[in-house]
Amino acid sequence: MAGLLVLNFCIIHLAPGDPAIALGGEHGDAAYYAFLRSRFGLDRPLPEQLLTYVSNVLHGDLGTSFVHGRSVTRVIAERVPATLLLVGTALVLSSVAGVALGILAAGFRRRSVGVTLNVAALLGYATPSFWLGQIALLALAVGTGLFPVQGMTDARHPQTGLAHLADVLHHLVLPAVVLAINELALTMRLVRTGLLEALGADYVRAARAKGLPEALVVRHALRNVMLPVLTVIGSRAGMFLSGAVLVEVVFAWPGLGRLLLSSLLSRDYPVLLGMFLIMSVGVVLANLITDLTYARLDPRIRYQ
Amino acid sequence: MRRRRLTVLAVLLSAVMTLLVDFPARAQDQPVRGGTIVVAIVADPGHLNPAITTSGATHAASELIYNGLLGRDERGDPVPELAESWQVEQGGAVYRFRLRDGVKWHDGKPFTAADVKFTFEEVLLKFHARTRASMGSLLAGLEAPDDRTVIFRFKQPYAPLLYQLDATEAPIIARHLYQGSDPQTNPANGNPVGTGPFKFVSYTKGTEIRLARNPAYFKPGLPYPDALVMRIIPDLSVQVLALENGEADFLWELPGPLLSRIKSDTRFQTARTGYHPGGSNCIMTMSFNLERPILKEVRVRQAIAHALDRQAFLSQILFGEGKVATAPISSEIPWAHATGLALPRSDRTEAERLLEGVGWKKEGEGPRTARGVPGVPDGTRLSIDFLHFPAFAKYGELVRQQLGTVGISVVLRPLEPAVFAPTVFKDRNFDSNVISYCNGPDPEIGVRRMYHSSQIGPAPFTNAAAYRNPRVDALFDDASRTVEREKRSRLYRQIQEIVVQDVPYYWLVETVNTRAWTARCSGFRAWTGLFAEGAFCRR
Numbered sequence: 068m069a070g071l072l073v074l075n076f077c078i079i080h081l082a083p084g085d086p087a088i089a090l091g092g093e094h095g096d097a098a099y100y101a102f103l104r105s106r107f108g109l110d111r112p113l114p115e116q117l118l119t120y121v122s123n124v125l126h127g128d129l130g131t132s133f134v135h136g137r138s139v140t141r142v143i144a145e146r147v148p149a150t151l152l153l154v155g156t157a158l159v160l161s162s163v164a165g166v167a168l169g170i171l172a173a174g175f176r177r178r179s180v181g182v183t184l185n186v187a188a189l190l191g192y193a194t195p196s197f198w199l200g201q202i203a204l205l206a207l208a209v210g211t212g213l214f215p216v217q218g219m220t221d222a223r224h225p226q227t228g229l230a231h232l233a234d235v236l237h238h239l240v241l242p243a244v245v246l247a248i249n250e251l252a253l254t255m256r257l258v259r260t261g262l263l264e265a266l267g268a269d270y271v272r273a274a275r276a277k278g279l280p281e282a283l284v285v286r287h288a289l290r291n292v293m294l295p296v297l298t299v300i301g302s303r304a305g306m307f308l309s310g311a312v313l314v315e316v317v318f319a320w321p322g323l324g325r326l327l328l329s330s331l332l333s334r335d336y337p338v339l340l341g342m343f344l345i346m347s348v349g350v351v352l353a354n355l356i357t358d359l360t361y362a363r364l365d366p367r368i369r370y371q
Numbered sequence: 372m373r374r375r376r377l378t379v380l381a382v383l384l385s386a387v388m389t390l391l392v393d394f395p396a397r398a399q400d401q402p403v404r405g406g407t408i409v410v411a412i413v414a415d416p417g418h419l420n421p422a423i424t425t426s427g428a429t430h431a432a433s434e435l436i437y438n439g440l441l442g443r444d445e446r447g448d449p450v451p452e453l454a455e456s457w458q459v460e461q462g463g464a465v466y467r468f469r470l471r472d473g474v475k476w477h478d479g480k481p482f483t484a485a486d487v488k489f490t491f492e493e494v495l496l497k498f499h500a501r502t503r504a505s506m507g508s509l510l511a512g513l514e515a516p517d518d519r520t521v522i523f524r525f526k527q528p529y530a531p532l533l534y535q536l537d538a539t540e541a542p543i544i545a546r547h548l549y550q551g552s553d554p555q556t557n558p559a560n561g562n563p564v565g566t567g568p569f570k571f572v573s574y575t576k577g578t579e580i581r582l583a584r585n586p587a588y589f590k591p592g593l594p595y596p597d598a599l600v601m602r603i604i605p606d607l608s609v610q611v612l613a614l615e616n617g618e619a620d621f622l623w624e625l626p627g628p629l630l631s632r633i634k635s636d637t638r639f640q641t642a643r644t645g646y647h648p649g650g651s652n653c654i655m656t657m658s659f660n661l662e663r664p665i666l667k668e669v670r671v672r673q674a675i676a677h678a679l680d681r682q683a684f685l686s687q688i689l690f691g692e693g694k695v696a697t698a699p700i701s702s703e704i705p706w707a708h709a710t711g712l713a714l715p716r717s718d719r720t721e722a723e724r725l726l727e728g729v730g731w732k733k734e735g736e737g738p739r740t741a742r743g744v745p746g747v748p749d750g751t752r753l754s755i756d757f758l759h760f761p762a763f764a765k766y767g768e769l770v771r772q773q774l775g776t777v778g779i780s781v782v783l784r785p786l787e788p789a790v791f792a793p794t795v796f797k798d799r800n801f802d803s804n805v806i807s808y809c810n811g812p813d814p815e816i817g818v819r820r821m822y823h824s825s826q827i828g829p830a831p832f833t834n835a836a837a838y839r840n841p842r843v844d845a846l847f848d849d850a851s852r853t854v855e856r857e858k859r860s861r862l863y864r865q866i867q868e869i870v871v872q873d874v875p876y877y878w879l880v881e882t883v884n885t886r887a888w889t890a891r892c893s894g895f896r897a898w899t900g901l902f903a904e905g906a907f908c909r910r
Contacts, residue, residue, distance in 0.1 A: 083787075084789030088793065088831050090424075091425075091831075092424070095501075095830060095831075096507075099503055099504065100829075100831075102497075135418060137561070145576045209615055212616065216609060216612045216616045217602070217613050218578060220578070223407050316605050321577030321578040321603070322577070325415075326415075329605075332788075334789050
């Protein structure tokens with residue numbers, strides 16, 4: 068933990084740029100920028116700043132945002148639900164649809180359905196999400212009016228209760244699908260390849276010889292295929308967060324990704340450090356959940 | 372008799388036709404009460420106190436909640452706002468303002484002169500970079516002898532004051548909420564109380580700021596809509612899609628490539644303005660580092676200016692939105708902008724003649740070589756670096772391409788704003804660069820910093836060229852003490868004539884912002900931060 072804090076601190080302070088200038092704008096005098104540096108403790112030696120930071124974090128204080136003038140914990144906490152909703156939906160969507168389409172692509176590998184799915188997966192994996200987002204907006208939002216262009220809610224007609232939930236879900240569809248596409252394509256290709264390999268294995272031949280129905284055979288094979296697929300999904304949680312930065316900007320989704328970008332541009336060190344910490348913890352947690360899920364899928368794995 | 376009947380008939384017919392033709396226009400101009408206006412803004416402001424920052428994001432999102440002592444009309448001239456009248460005394464060293472009677476803060480408390488005194492002394496002069504830098508050292512004191520009188524006393528005549536009192540330069544905040552607290556962390560920054568046309572309702576971080584009509588606004592009948600929502604949409608092209616999809620009514624800025632699409636669409640209206648809460652009346656300017664031996668020679672700077680085709684910058688980068696700069700001071704400040712100046716025109720032959728004259732000789736392909744250039748060893752190739760923000764990459768590409776044709780090699784160095792400023796102003800590690808120098812409402816605020824020798828130093832966006840000319844310094848000092856506009860105008864003309872000869876900078880293009888709004892709305896005032904004070908939308 069302490070190593071993580073020091074590493075994050077060093078990475079941010081190694082990057083060039085002066086928060087006082089980013090904050091103060093272009094019209095200040097030298098005294099004004101000196102005042103800002105002193106106010107935020109940026110005029111103190113770096114080791115002293117590091118010690119203060121580590122000590123504060125260990126006491127549960129992530130500091131005060133230079134830009135927002137409020138506690139970093141609050142600034143970040145306000146954005147977490149939106150990102151969790153977006154990333155969570157995209158993760159579920161890409162995993163469920165990826166596995167389902169992977170099975171379909173393996174089952175129909177020599178037919179047009181399988182080939183089409185395979186080509187679509189290649190395209191989906193190769194297409195950058197920000198570009199896909201723009202195309203989705205033009206084709207499905209502005210073109211047809213089916214979906215809203217931006218935001219998490221309707222600005223003109225704020226709703227409450229169930230209507231609010233429906234409004235949020237309506238706004239969620241496009242960004243979640245766009246964020247999911249890349250991972251969906253990867254999951255689908257992994258499942259397809261793994262399943263094709265597993266279906267040729269001896270234990271599957273034995274199962275078929277015993278007269279097991281094909282659905283049950285696929286289920287047996289799938290269980291073995293899922294272990295590497297899960298590893299990939301778990302290890303790519305960080306990729307989801309970085310993808311969310313672009314998708315949140317394109318769809319004006321009010322999440323952590325946009326906060327990260329704006330904090331980076333304004334050199335809001337406390338918010339950046341807080342976000343790095345939370346993201347690091349998030350990736351560690353995702354890996355932990357992946358490991359725990361292994362045990363559920365494979366009875367040979369036991370954690371003492 | 373028959374003739375008279377025909378005449379009456381013709382008059383009646385023309386009256387009916389006039390009514391029919393006029394009716395739609397009049398119906399459109401008739402203000403409509405109620406409804407919600409959705410305004411797209413590009414960045415999350417973080418807080419809503421424009422008095423503690425010059426951040427364009429905060430000012431764009433919050434100025435409608437506040438007022439300044441004065442406002443500004445379409446030409447940028449001061450008009451009454453919280454102050455109903457003013458007097459300039461002692462040749463511009465004393466300004467006396469009479470405040471409006473009966474103005475209330477949104478929480479019902481009365482607005483008084485004590486609020487103005489507190490705002491300037493405790494907030495603006497400490498935290499608002501432009502106000503602090505421009506008048507901080509010159510203001511001798513502020514007095515509030517009664518609830519409706521404010522007196523500014525300066526150490527010497529101070530000319531630009533009346534142009535720095537609007538909600539962008541000096542928004543007035545409530546003393547009863549801020550007194551005795553740290554203005555930068557006061558909870559009122561997130562729950563603001565002003566005197567402006569709209570009252571704060573809610574701020575959903577990263578999403579929107581909701582405002583409601585201030586029914587007790589001191590301008591009778593205003594504003595018209597019941598609510599106004601500032602929706603945060605960071606991508607300008609998505610803002611345009613939101614406008615087209617009916618999700619936004621007003622955009623602060625149109626991106627260049629989409630200008631023609633929106634302008635040619637009858638569903639929308641547009642207006643150009645030099646005003647922006649983050650910095651008004653800006654000129655994209657190429658700075659030369661006069662401390663570098665290659666650029667010390669004025670003929671080299673003139674040659675560079677001659678080699679540049681500024682019309683190409685206007686058409687290829689700004690898509691025609693703006694104008695080629697014709698003077699060092701923006702044409703948006705007409706009284707200070709000099710006309711008829713002889714700026715170097717685009718002329719490659721002249722550029723090559725000047726370079727040859729200095730000793731930069733063409734020897735085969737590639738950049739020119741020094742042969743007898745003062746201060747430069749023989750054999751040195753003519754190469755300069757060019758620093759720019761990543762967003763200004765196209766300027767770099769054009770500069771490299773155009774200077775390459777006369778034998779000047781240009782190395783592009785894109786740097787983020789937070790890195791650019793210390794590299795240029797503190798380390799002075801550059802040959803040339805491009806900066807969007809915003810002149811502001813008065814040359815004293817945004818122009819002096821570029822040329823006065825006292826402005827050479829680490830403070831960002833000051834005298835990047837390190838230009839020193841005692842005559843120019845003296846003229847700027849005279850202009851800041853001169854209140855009569857005609858006299859100031861003459862002084863600024865002299866300054867511009869001198870700097871055009873010295874070419875410490877080359878003024879490329881004046882940039883403008885294009886606001887866009889849906890045609891069912893009217894009454895937007897693009898030139899001020901209180902842009903929606905008189906706006907309304909038909910349903």
